[in-house]
Amino acid sequence: GVFVELQRHLHRGEARRNRLLVDWARREGLPLLATNGVAYARPQGRAILDVFTCLRHKTNLDAAGWLLERNAERYLKSGAAMAELFSDLPEAVANTERLADRLRFSLEDLGYEFPVYPVPEGHSMESFLREQTFKGARRRYGEKLSARVKAQLEHELALIGKLGFSGYFLIVWDIVNFCRETDVMVQGRGSAANSAVCYSLGITAVDPVGGDLLFERFLSEGRESWPDIDLDLPSGDRRERVIQEVYRRYGKHGAAMTANVITYRGRSAVRELGKVLNFPEETIDRFSRLFGSGDYRHTLDLQKQMSQAGIPANHPRAPVMAGLYKALVGLPRHLGQHSGGMIICRGRLDAIVPLENASMPGRVVAQWDKEDCANMGIIKVDLLGLGMMSALQDTLTICRDRKREVDLAKLPTDDEKTFELMQAADTVGVFQIESRAQMATLPRMKPKTFYDVVIGVALIRPGPIQGRMVHPYLARRSGKQPIDYMHPKLEPVLRRTLGVPLFQEQVLKMAMVMADFSGSEAEELRRAMSFQRSRERMDRVLEKLRAAMMVRKVPESNIEEIVASIRSFALYGFPESHAISFALISYASAWLKANRTVEFYTALLNNQPMGFYSEATLIQDARRHGVRVKPVCVQVSGWDCAVENNETIRLGLRIVKRMRSEPVRAMLEAREERPFASVEDFYRRTFFNRSERRTLASIGALNALAEHRRAALWKVEERWEQEELWTKEEEELSPLEMMNALERLQADYQGQGLTVGSHPMRWLRGKLPGVCRAVDLAYGRDGQRVTAAGSVICRQRPGTAKGFVFISLEDETGIANVVVTPRMFEENRLTISQEPFLKIRGILQNQEGVVHVKAEKIEALYGWEMPVEKSHDFH
Numbered sequence: 001g002v003f004v005e006l007q008r009h010l011h012r013g014e015a016r017r018n019r020l021l022v023d024w025a026r027r028e029g030l031p032l033l034a035t036n037g038v039a040y041a042r043p044q045g046r047a048i049l050d051v052f053t054c055l056r057h058k059t060n061l062d063a064a065g066w067l068l069e070r071n072a073e074r075y076l077k078s079g080a081a082m083a084e085l086f087s088d089l090p091e092a093v094a095n096t097e098r099l100a101d102r103l104r105f106s107l108e109d110l111g112y113e114f115p116v117y118p119v120p121e122g123h124s125m126e127s128f129l130r131e132q133t134f135k136g137a138r139r140r141y142g143e144k145l146s147a148r149v150k151a152q153l154e155h156e157l158a159l160i161g162k163l164g165f166s167g168y169f170l171i172v173w174d175i176v177n178f179c180r181e182t183d184v185m186v187q188g189r190g191s192a193a194n195s196a197v198c199y200s201l202g203i204t205a206v207d208p209v210g211g212d213l214l215f216e217r218f219l220s221e222g223r224e225s226w227p228d229i230d231l232d233l234p235s236g237d238r239r240e241r242v243i244q245e246v247y248r249r250y251g252k253h254g255a256a257m258t259a260n261v262i263t264y265r266g267r268s269a270v271r272e273l274g275k276v277l278n279f280p281e282e283t284i285d286r287f288s289r290l291f292g293s294g295d296y297r298h299t300l301d302l303q304k305q306m307s308q309a310g311i312p313a314n315h316p317r318a319p320v321m322a323g324l325y326k327a328l329v330g331l332p333r334h335l336g337q338h339s340g341g342m343i344i345c346r347g348r349l350d351a352i353v354p355l356e357n358a359s360m361p362g363r364v365v366a367q368w369d370k371e372d373c374a375n376m377g378i379i380k381v382d383l384l385g386l387g388m389m390s391a392l393q394d395t396l397t398i399c400r401d402r403k404r405e406v407d408l409a410k411l412p413t414d415d416e417k418t419f420e421l422m423q424a425a426d427t428v429g430v431f432q433i434e435s436r437a438q439m440a441t442l443p444r445m446k447p448k449t450f451y452d453v454v455i456g457v458a459l460i461r462p463g464p465i466q467g468r469m470v471h472p473y474l475a476r477r478s479g480k481q482p483i484d485y486m487h488p489k490l491e492p493v494l495r496r497t498l499g500v501p502l503f504q505e506q507v508l509k510m511a512m513v514m515a516d517f518s519g520s521e522a523e524e525l526r527r528a529m530s531f532q533r534s535r536e537r538m539d540r541v542l543e544k545l546r547a548a549m550m551v552r553k554v555p556e557s558n559i560e561e562i563v564a565s566i567r568s569f570a571l572y573g574f575p576e577s578h579a580i581s582f583a584l585i586s587y588a589s590a591w592l593k594a595n596r597t598v599e600f601y602t603a604l605l606n607n608q609p610m611g612f613y614s615e616a617t618l619i620q621d622a623r624r625h626g627v628r629v630k631p632v633c634v635q636v637s638g639w640d641c642a643v644e645n646n647e648t649i650r651l652g653l654r655i656v657k658r659m660r661s662e663p664v665r666a667m668l669e670a671r672e673e674r675p676f677a678s679v680e681d682f683y684r685r686t687f688f689n690r691s692e693r694r695t696l697a698s699i700g701a702l703n704a705l706a707e708h709r710r711a712a713l714w715k716v717e718e719r720w721e722q723e724e725l726w727t728k729e730e731e732e733l734s735p736l737e738m739m740n741a742l743e744r745l746q747a748d749y750q751g752q753g754l755t756v757g758s759h760p761m762r763w764l765r766g767k768l769p770g771v772c773r774a775v776d777l778a779y780g781r782d783g784q785r786v787t788a789a790g791s792v793i794c795r796q797r798p799g800t801a802k803g804f805v806f807i808s809l810e811d812e813t814g815i816a817n818v819v820v821t822p823r824m825f826e827e828n829r830l831t832i833s834q835e836p837f838l839k840i841r842g843i844l845q846n847q848e849g850v851v852h853v854k855a856e857k858i859e860a861l862y863g864w865e866m867p868v869e870k871s872h873d874f875h
Contacts, residue, residue: 193577235385387610394603443849503576515548616754759812775813837861
């Protein structure tokens with residue numbers, strides 16, 4: 001039916017408008033409807049609505065005028081308040097109640113159906129899944145399957161069939177098969193690695209039977225949502241090929257990428273509020289520079305952050321900024337695209353959820369957040385792009401082309417060179433174990449087996465760190481602390497991790513062993529340990545666990561110790577299956593770095609940006625491993641970096657700043673016809689713009705055609721007419737002098753952010769008496785005062801580090817690690833955050849092969865202008 005809506009917000013002139021509406025409704029015989037045009041839940045929400053109004057209209061509170069709300073009446077009022085507001089029109093309120101009663105739509109009635117997998121004639125999805133599973137199991141385990149493997153497969157297949165998930169497993173299996181058929185490296189990870197069915201189908205590379213992994217972490221009878229299978233793919237074109245295949249199979253309206261609701265956080269909230277409150281742009285920029293993407297409330301409150309950014313506490317708008325900030329943080333800002341989540345549907349997905357075209361051609365995006373899709377039972381397959389997968393596949397391709405073929409599935413797991421590299425923390429460029437925290441742990445842990453790598457991957461995570469489990473584990477491993485299993489029954493569960501629970505699966509097993517938790521109860525605990533990290537939900541499950549252990553007469557001291565260990569760790573738990581999947585990639589990348597060094601570095605350079613380190617640091621590290629790196633040259637370089645001769649990398653034009661790929665392709669085609677004879681010939685037969693030509697000349701890429709860099713630059717600035725290009729017989733020599741070594745270094749960093757020559761610190765070394773080289777710190781005495789200096793390649797302030805900051809300084813010999821206390825960081829925040837080169841004096845900490853400098857004095861290192869690459873900061 002049609003209603004005439006009435007709203008009363010106590011505005012001037014509102015009563016006259018409403019009288020006209022009432023008269024018109026009664027004349028036309030239409031019912032009245034009382035609403036409040038709700039825009040916020042409580043009256044105080046009016047201020048945030050005004051903020052959003054200003055942002056939408058690109059204005060500020062000083063200039064917004066009548067765009068703003070006149071009062072705070074558009075909040076969610078109670079029935080009694082609405083009845084009082086419309087006491088003269090009780091039928092309008094009654095009609096609202098009747099209409100609300102009629103609106104009984106439930107999101108459960110959307111009618112979503114998962115696609116049916118097309119099985120061969122004579123098969124159901126369950127029977128076809130069984131056939132393919134056992135066929136794959138015989139490939140994995142051998143023709144004669146053990147009783148244990150058979151029992152596990154039967155158990156899993158029965159549960160998958162009972163829950164109706166057979167089609168889902170077949171569809172993921174089909175995607176994996178497509179990847180293998182089209183030469184796209186793929187590896188399933190996440191809790192799917194706990195499944196023998198996934199292992200048999202080739203979805204995962206982890207043997208859960210041999211690894212004694214817990215299937216209930218992946219799937220249990222009490223599970224209401226779909227299982228979670230993540231596929232890691234090489235990032236870039238290969239992954240896009242797989243995504244487009246899914247679109248092709250299910251149609252433009254049958255598949256979509258899920259969305260991510262991006263919320264206001266520290267920096268974005270302050271930036272938007274600064275615009276609305278009309279603060280100067282330089283003040284907002286200063287806040288962003290000082291505080292980056294972190295919030296850091298544990299060491300500095302917002303008022304002090306604002307004060308440092310130029311908004312003092314006595315500023316009349318400072319309290320308003322602080323109040324609005326608290327209300328704004330956590331609210332949705334915009335809708336982004338999830339990194340790889342795809343939802344698929346039988347029939348029209350757009351009949352279930354709104355779809356829209358993505359900015360990327362050929363992609364369709366759902367307007368719902370990935371978590372909302374999961375809660376609605378819409379199945380999601382994660383096709384995640386992993387830079388290291390791309391680097392690994394490229395490394396294997398280069399090895400194959402050089403007749404040094406490698407099969408990752410058959411890598412020896414006891415390679416001495418690989419473990420020596422890890423024990424020395426020589427892991428720049430290695431997946432997962434290249435961070436500063438990992439490098440500080442590896443020399444203490446001294447990994448000797450593949451499972452040590454699994455533990456290493458899991459150890460430096462928020463869970464073990466927050467639960468204070470890292471140091472006990474390392475102390476037990478080194479024999480400094482006795483191993484304690486909390487209870488004799490837990491020894492089989494915790495033996496591999498020396499009595500310290502490091503994995504979610506161990507937490508679930510602890511509950512099953514000590515309290516006889518069923519699969520459904522274990523699923524309840526797993527959900528409580530989910531991404532949402534609900535403390536209340538966890539408390540309820542732990543109370544249930546405590547009561548169950550008391551019934552089973554477990555000593556009270558053991559109960560409290562077990563509950564405390566689960567509570568401190570479980571909210572940030574890391575699955576063992578996930579750690580094993582990551583460890584496979586970590587070990588493979590470390591093995592390739594140790595045994596296929598030149599090929600590995602070449603692939604890394606071709607897949608930047610990724611990981612912690614820039615191309616400049618990777619090249620310095622490669623040179624320390626005996627790899628020679630040659631500069632970009634238009635006569636021999638391609639778009640990608642390439643292996644030249646045996647231990648030499650020739651840099652590709654992709655590393656040149658602001659270089660477009662189209663003119664490079666045209667250049668390569670022209671060069672294929674015949675080599676360039678001169679600079680003029682190069683310019684005549686290529687299509688680079690003037691800026692690109694200048695850059696190529698300044699970095700020495702034209703040196704094969706010119707006397708030197710400045711001679712090539714001179715040619716760039718010359719203006720040739722087309723006729724002169726064809727008739728010019730003799731070259732005019734450049735009147736400019738050659739660049740000296742320091743000028744060449746600066747030009748290299750200006751044009752490509754790196755150099756194949758000496759590290760910048762080599763040129764400053766003579767001016768730095770008493771400053772230790774990074775390589776010499778390892779030979780220093782624990783406790784002595786030292787001074788380190790270098791280019792800042794990494795600044796980190798982990799949420800688990802209680803405000804401590806970790807800085808990595810690179811010089812010509814290696815990397816020095818510096819620890820900065822919270823107080824010192826606040827005193828030197830601007831210097832630490834903004835200066836590209838630092839000189840730091842402090843106390844050397846040299847224990848168990850881990851070397852740090854604890855900062856006492858921090859200053860910028862001046863002496864030149866060097867446009868170095870941006871460091872890895874606060875990620």
